[in-house]
Amino acid sequence: MDPPLSSTVPQEDFLMFHQMDRDLYKILVTNLSRDPSESMRLLAMWLWLEKVGFPNVVKNIMSLPIILINEIVDESMICLSCLTNNNNASVIAMSSYEANDIPLLQSLMEKEISLKFFLQNRVEAIRGVEKTRREDCMSALGDIMQQAMMRNIADRMVENNSFLFGSTGPMNLQFGSVGIAGAMVQQQSNNNGGRGGIIPADDRTLFVTFSKGYRVEEWEVKEFFSMAYGDCIETLFMQETQANEQPLFARIVFHKVSTIDMILRGASKVKFSINGKHVWVRKFVPKRANTGRIMIPGETYGFDFGATR
Incomplete structure (x- = not known):
């Protein structure tokens, strides 16, 4: 068995080889605010598809506007669920799906792909995606993943502090009969600009x-x-x-x-x-x-x- 590429070439060259994968991963975790671990599994699945005969998956996804990349992610998550869902009833239901149930992903491929493909190749896909994630993605995307996770933690801390302190200093937690829940609703109303019954x-x-x-x-x-x-x-x-x-x-x-x-x-x-x-x-x-x-x-x-x- 050949050793992984990450262990046979200098790290700088390895990262350069995966530059497009890194750019797409940054879009997922930064511009689309997708979960870093989940996004890495998606990259692993797309790279695995390239290895088994679906060329230029990442390149074709990168050619799309961001709002369609988000749609591709949603469709790809359905594909991943075919691999990770052990519920027999769900698997049987998925097996009846056709290629047009993942229309955008299908449109990027040079040959037909469907959810049935993932079910029929489930064992091979699970092993291949995990091997790609472990040997390729962890080395190529690990630094971006760590930064994204730290940023998410910092954002949650900022959000918590924003509620407790507001923009003008500490909030008065003595809300009387209104309570904290009522104060949160009032805060949300203020943030929405007091639009009342107007539906955005x-x-x-x-x-x-x-x-x-x-x-x-x-x-x-x-x-x-x-x-x-x-x-x-x-x-x-x-x-x-x-x-x-x-x-x-x-x-x-x-x-x-x-x-x-x-x-x-x-x-x-x-x-x-x-x-x-x-x-x-x-x-x-x-x-x-x-x-x-x-x-x-x-x-x-x-x-x-x-x-x-």
Whole structure:
């Protein structure tokens, strides 16, 4: 058995070889505020996929805008759950899934991949992902992981101190009949700017993804939902692309939250067919960076997505 690369080449060269993996890991734990340990397992799974015949997984993920990287992470977590879930009923249910249940991940691959692939290769995948995590990721990403974990601890300490001391000094813990819970609600109300009953746009927004290779136009999306639910759309934001490029996602802000409830019907993700083209919709959940700044489509993030391994 060949020794791991990390033990046969200088550390500087090893880190340079994994520079793109390190850049993607930084996006996960910093810009998307993902759990450092969980993110390392994801990198290990993506690298394992490259080893077993799915080339350029990391490179293709890095070519996406950050909001779609977040979607890829969500889909990849479902794949990991196929490997780690020992519940027989859950495994049987997952075995009936098709490739289009992980549409974005499938769109990055040069050959078909599905949740069934992970189930059929479960033993090999578990061993391969763990071996990659231990031999490659720990050496290539360990320093970033440690920094992210320390930063998370510091952020939690700051948050705790912010509650106890506020912005103008120590809070008076003698709340009388209101109690601590009431004070927290009041503090949250103050932080929200006293918006009262106004429902923020993010809470009335669906995130929509499209299949690569099947272009969906803005008018098609508007027409589909308007025909089904009436005059329901306040604003629709399609991904900004070049003239010859296909939008891969959109955000739809509805007038009412109840419209979203009717569309999802209690499910976390729903698939529709718009003029024969599959689209997936789910509730929009903005991701916050450690600075508290919301990550939204159309914002410049300062990463070079054209890097090569």
